[in-house]
Amino acid sequence: GTQEWLKLGLLNSVIISTMETQVSNGPSGTSMPNGPVISTNGATDDSKTNLIVNYLPQNMTQEEFKSLFGSIGEIESCKLVRDKITGQSLGYGFVNYVDPNDADKAINTLNGLKLQTKTIKVSYARPSSASIRDANLYVSGLPKTMSQKDMEQLFSQYGRIITSRILVDQVTAGISRGVGFIRFDKRNEAEEAIKGLNGQKPLGAAEPITVKFANNPSQKTGQALLTQLYQTAARRYTGPLHHQTQRFRLDNLLNATYGVKRFSPITIDSMTSLAGVNLTGPTGAGWCIFVYNLSPEADESVLWQLFGPFGAVTNVKVIRDFTTNKCKGFGFVTMTNYDEAAMAIASLNGYRLGDRVLQVSFKTSKQHKA
DNA sequence: TCCTATT
Numbered sequence: 001g002t003q004e005w006l007k008l009g010l011l012n013s014v015i016i017s018t019m020e021t022q023v024s025n026g027p028s029g030t031s032m033p034n035g036p037v038i039s040t041n042g043a044t045d046d047s048k049t050n051l052i053v054n055y056l057p058q059n060m061t062q063e064e065f066k067s068l069f070g071s072i073g074e075i076e077s078c079k080l081v082r083d084k085i086t087g088q089s090l091g092y093g094f095v096n097y098v099d100p101n102d103a104d105k106a107i108n109t110l111n112g113l114k115l116q117t118k119t120i121k122v123s124y125a126r127p128s129s130a131s132i133r134d135a136n137l138y139v140s141g142l143p144k145t146m147s148q149k150d151m152e153q154l155f156s157q158y159g160r161i162i163t164s165r166i167l168v169d170q171v172t173a174g175i176s177r178g179v180g181f182i183r184f185d186k187r188n189e190a191e192e193a194i195k196g197l198n199g200q201k202p203l204g205a206a207e208p209i210t211v212k213f214a215n216n217p218s219q220k221t222g223q224a225l226l227t228q229l230y231q232t233a234a235r236r237y238t239g240p241l242h243h244q245t246q247r248f249r250l251d252n253l254l255n256a257t258y259g260v261k262r263f264s265p266i267t268i269d270s271m272t273s274l275a276g277v278n279l280t281g282p283t284g285a286g287w288c289i290f291v292y293n294l295s296p297e298a299d300e301s302v303l304w305q306l307f308g309p310f311g312a313v314t315n316v317k318v319i320r321d322f323t324t325n326k327c328k329g330f331g332f333v334t335m336t337n338y339d340e341a342a343m344a345i346a347s348l349n350g351y352r353l354g355d356r357v358l359q360v361s362f363k364t365s366k367q368h369k370a
Numbered sequence: 371t372c373c374t375a376t377t
Contacts, residue, residue, distance in 0.1 A: 054375055079377055091374050121375090128376050140371050165373055181373055215372055 073102025159189025311340025
């Protein structure tokens with residue numbers, strides 16, 4: 001696992017133009033005692049052992065994450081943060097080491113590591129609290145000449161900046177697009193910055209800037225999530241694969257097996273006919289879809305959430321074991337319109353839900369070949 | 371006119 005990631009990082013060190021600042025949010029103390037720090041009330045102080053890891057590649061799994069950081073030292077706990085509904089990685093995670101020295105070592109050796117197109121950031125996690133959430137600002141209308149440093153200087157009067165970034169044009173290699181992000185330590189600092197800077201002209205600027213809270217990715221609609229899915233899926237099919245190691249071949253294999261033809265309903269039909277299987281067709285209320293590899297805990301709501309964004313869903317059903325009442329691993333969804341059903345199948349077949357890869361198809365009735 | 375940083 002770890003070797004693969006390290007290798008990938010070296011092979012795939014794609015240079016991306018980012019103006020990201022690596023802000024340290026670590027504890028200010030320099031001494032690193034051995035072993036967990038236990039306060040008098042018995043609570044563990046993890047400020048010197050708990051790390052947050054940002055900018056992880058989208059397709060990195062919990063296991064790979066643990067493997068990479070476990071190569072440094074004994075891990076007390078670690079978690080790749082994923083979307084509650086879709087199970088997709090949110091691109092960051094936490095690692096809590098047993099020994100503060102290992103946390104320090106992880107920052108020194110893994111911060112800035114290039115993995116695929118990402119440069120990961122490893123830093124001490126701030127203590128979790130509600131006050132640090134939703135502190136990310138979206139800034140637009142910036143003068144093209146304004147640098148990241150200039151922008152930080154402008155915003156720093158309102159609080160402690162955790163990250164800042166100015167988006168740059170991809171083709172002209174590094175020309176500012178006049179939009180960026182500022183993440184403050186505290187949400188109230190971000191609020192003050194909006195009050196103070198939204199609609200204001202920076203010194204010497206011709207136009208006022210817009211400052212607002214950034215869209216929160218964890219609150220994306222089902223539709224937006226699925227749009228993102230198409231895009232990441234499409235990128236995977238067209239991207240170069242020759243650098244991929246075993247683990248990623250598996251990832252691509254799953255996509256190839258379930259997904260290569262998945263944007264063409266015609267192909268779905270022809271493939272099922274070739275297999276000697278006929279679609280049941282629109283029976284009564286609509287098109288019945290078979291969903292396989294649901295978890296034992298799956299319920300109807302997850303099916304509504306997955307299929308609803310594609311169009312009219314008239315019925316969902318999770319098949320459960322009669323005695324345990326646990327899902328038997330599959331269910332059915334009925335959709336009114338063929339094209340919406342086909343799009344849902346094309347998009348959701350091969351889709352990772354939590355730790356599982358779904359198989360989604362029109363419900364079939366086996367028949368002898370003609 | 372939206373990069374994915376709080377479990």
